[in-house]
Amino acid sequence: MSGDTEAAKPAGELPIRVGGDDYAVISSVPLAESPLPPAPTQPRGEASSIPQYRRSSSLPEPADAETLGAGPADSSVSDAMPPSRRERREARERQSFLQTDRPEEPARHGARGALNKLGFKVSPNATEQSERDDETAVSRHWPGPRTIAVVNGKGGAGKTPTTILLSAVFARYGGAGVLAWDNNQTRGTLGWRTEAGAHDRTLLEMLPETERLLGTGAQSADLAHFVHHQPREKYDVLRSKPIRLAHENRLHPQDVDAIHAVAAKFYRLIIIDSGNDESDPMWLRMIDQADQIVVATTTRDDHAEAGALLLEALEDRDERSARLAEQSIVVVSQADPKATAADVDHIVNGYQELAREVVSIPFDHEMVDGHLHYGSLAKRTQRAWLSAAAAVARGL
Template sequence: MRPLKATTGWQGRVRRMSGGLISPKPSATEQTKHEQTNRVQKRLDGPRTIVVLNPKGGAHKTTSTLLLAATFGRLRGGSTLAWDNNETRGTLGWRAQHTPHHRTAVDLLTDLDRFENPSVASLSQLDDYVRTQVDARFDVLASDEDAAATSTIDDAAFDRLHRTLSRYYRLLIVDTGNNMRASNWVAAVAAADQLVIVSTVREDTAASAAWLLDGLAEKGFGDKVDRAVTILTSPSERPDRELEQRLTDHFGALTAAVTTIPYDAALVDGGTIDFDALSSETHDAWLKAAAVVADQL
């Protein structure tokens, strides 16, 4: 790989002012970001499905799904879908940037025959069903938002949606619900090219993640567990470093890689995520996490 040229910061200013005669070497941090970006932008020979899992609420599944999608979308130039496959009323659509319509996966399923033949349909026509995150360059497919609705996405419906959407998106990042027995939950794991196990640095969510891994192995997904990535998120400004290290060691022995995400006050209220409001440390951590996930694709 060619040496990275400094184009930002004081190195970039020196290079521009000298007309390129002086080109300071990029810092170690810049080199690391460049290398991680290259990993995220790796060439794929077909669509890939990443499934985000933890059967406990509050484990940061939805946040992780959106921030992974934003990182991949921005760096890969789009062609990324964040999909809420929650078997009940999911929150992915609420946390995403708002769009003029409120259609969901149920609406898309009803009209899916329009898109099953790509020769007569286009990605732009999906805009009536997905929620485009313009600045972050990815789309969101929300789950049913009607609390009184009786319609659900079962395994057959998931498979049909997944097969069709894989024709229009290079990366599908799936946010799952909490019921490991739900047929659409199992279908998502079966379709996954990569599992991402998420947990906060807390005993309860970590115990749920560990139980999940045992359950996946029992269901015959042991090979996917071996290649899984674990993402641990700090729940407070004062993280328990001892617990974080213990969890890193534990999940490091069970999955292919473990990476950590710092606390960010911009995510605390549980509302719409403003990607530009996140700290630089958070952006850097998600770049690293996306690179670790991309390594397994």
């Protein structure tokens, strides 16, 4: 009977069968109208024993994401790998076991310091904390050398003491690598107020050796032939030769560049004591090399006026000089023991609008004449110079 059925089936129709090993025709569909996809092509040389018919099932065929309107399936979701241990560690912040904050030291001075000696732990008061902050500021080491020019167009305004004591503070708290340089065409006296080394050489003897000192074979110890080490405060001095006439000491801008290049190679801080002639090419070249300007003045009106005029002239020179003037530090030294607090305030207040910071230094007999040592100053004078150096450091 089965054969009769198949014989009666119109030509071009495909039987659809269901069941296990026994198949029965349940319908016949014209081949041209069949909704079934064509049978998958078998690779050449391979045969399949599975009949190429769609099996009937009570379960619906799975619908893909595009049919459901969700757009093309994102293969990255199914193919995504779970995060590695390193990725999970980097995704979260672990609290370090190491202490990153600088621990606060207990008070050392005054009644609070006395309590700490008895076993208590008392923090410093505001005055002592301010001193510690200034010590931290001047102890910094900057990435690359820094140059500070101490200036005033008037002689006797305190440029040399300012150069010496700033050098002493920076060397004392920040370590070695500080040079005080006498860049004075008119008989600079930096060498007279500091200790001499085992020789009498000056920058005039160094100048012919600058090319060698800039070479790869030069060492910092080679500078001992030209600079004068200060054993108490641990900085070096590069002297001028004040016994010679000004025209015999004459340097040119390229000479300043050469000496500065040597100083910058071997020192982290270069503090320059300048001359009084602001039109001198040597003076102007120093300004071009400076990272910070310090105006030194006393409480005398002519000294203060000369410093103020200098800052105004720098503002008009060029953009860089104007920026140096705006960020300058003014150090007002009380050179006259009879000067009153009102005299000091008059100068300090007058500079407030011209400079970034103004620091006043009290009168001290140790600053008047002779060799100048930071350790010989009164405690309050030392504290004032520490404040002045910290003000400079904040601008570097």
